[in-house]
Amino acid sequence: MTITRLGRTLTYVLVAAIALAIAVPVAWVLLASFKAKGEFYDSPWTLPDGLRIQNYVDAFVTAHMGQYFLTSVLVTVLGLVFVLAVSIPAAYVIARYEFRGRGFVEVLLLAGLFVNVNYIVVPIFLMLVGWDRSLADVLPGGFFIDNPAVLSLVYAATSIPFSIYLLTAYFRSIPVDYEEAASLDGASRFLVMTRIMLPMARPAVTTVILFNFLAYWNDFIIALTLLPGDGKTLQVGLLNLMTAQKAAADYGRLYAGMVIVIVPVLILYALIQRRLIEGMAAGGVKG
């Protein structure tokens, strides 16, 4: 049995090596964010001298990452509110009501699953620029470009197919008895939807929130295009720090900025990882 034991040991080593290849760079960034400027010219494998927070002060204040953080929170929360407000009712009627054109609507939304946002970001940008131009008399400062709420709306719109797909499937799996009992008791259609069905669909709603949170929080292409002014999101701010680092070799500020972006997501991931992975098995697809 020595051959199988050898094979088993090799497998262990291989798996551990792959896990290390993923963990080490992330951990290294966390550590390097505490290094002073001079330390970056030593071997990259040395540990920092102490827990210096100057890099974080630089990143938060000088590089405006604090301000960008708030923009990101605003845009993400608003996007989630928009997408839930429009997707839940739509998914509910698609799952439960007979109406003309339902099949067509379903096919259309399904096709939307295959359209990636990055394919259409340039037309969206030019459309918004065009709207701004035609409103120039009323709003000379422009309204649609550089508006975080519009960015949220675009995020919400582009995740509608995925959200409705997931929610519809879940609504269909809930037995109709509850609704029938409620409407016999005289509950209105609106109340049946919000008071009976919505609480029962909580697992699907949570999955939708999780995946859309990650998509909105981590996006940079749309944010880069639609917010070209000073009110950037965290990801775009980090991209700027990367460009600045290439010019000025200011590593500390970049690594501190990365940690600011990574930590909230890692904490969330650690808290909800089981849910995330279960949701993935249920949804099966990612945009």
Added chain:
Amino acid sequence: MTAAAKRRKRGNGGFVLACLAPALVLFAVFMIVPTVNVFRMSLYTWSGFSPDMRFVGLDNFRRLLDDDQFVRAFQNTVALLVVVTVVTMGMGLFLAAIMTRQKLSGRNLYRFVLYVPNVLSVVVIAAIFSAVYDQENGLLNGALRVLSLDGLQQVWLGDQRIVLYSVAIAMVWQSLGYYMVLYMSSMSSIPEELYEASSLDGASAGKQFFSITLPLIWQHLRTTLTFFVMSAVNLSFVLVRAMTGGGPDGASEVLLSYMYKQAYTNSSYGYGMAIGVVIFAFSFLVSLLVSRATKREPLQF
């Protein structure tokens, strides 16, 4: 749903419309209209901002054929797709099989760690790999120096021959955990008796993988493959955009980044949209081909 319930729900036009309209309007304005515009504008020349817009038919597409940079971006995209798909799928399946079949100790920890890149943003991953690949102070060259393998040091993102592989490694690093977890969930639904029976027949773990595991998750594998192709086209773009900007000298340019450059930076909007049409057609065609090529009789357990 019973027939009575269905009947009762007729005559609810107002309610249905009120629920459906907001979602459909948003979907139409921000997804259908832009998508249609990609196809329509590919037939025009337009700088994107000037009022001067001219219909040129298929001229943009004819120009594409003579555009060396476009051909190169196309080749790079195909190369990345092939390499990244084969490596990620292969490693993902292998790891998932080990995690589910071998009852590896600490596998929850491994799963946690391997899935981490999937929750990180592409900008963060690009920044991490810039740190790894940095010529002077990078982790990789630093490690090679420590191991006295100075000769193997490379300009990972600055060498035209290497940069595409460097991007491919970052792509595998990002997506491996996601696919492993996906396959773990479908492998864990295979009944244990099947493996027990074949163990009694003396089948090795490797043989079991090919004769039991793989055939039984085949349908699931096909679906993920189709989506993988599309998300890889996309991932290659966002990663290249943040990490190399297509350089050096176009060596890591991919289709979407070239489209972005033409439509946005270079202001040849119509030309950029022609590239967009090619990308749509290409990813649709690849998905179709993959789906055809992997078609098997579905197996049940």
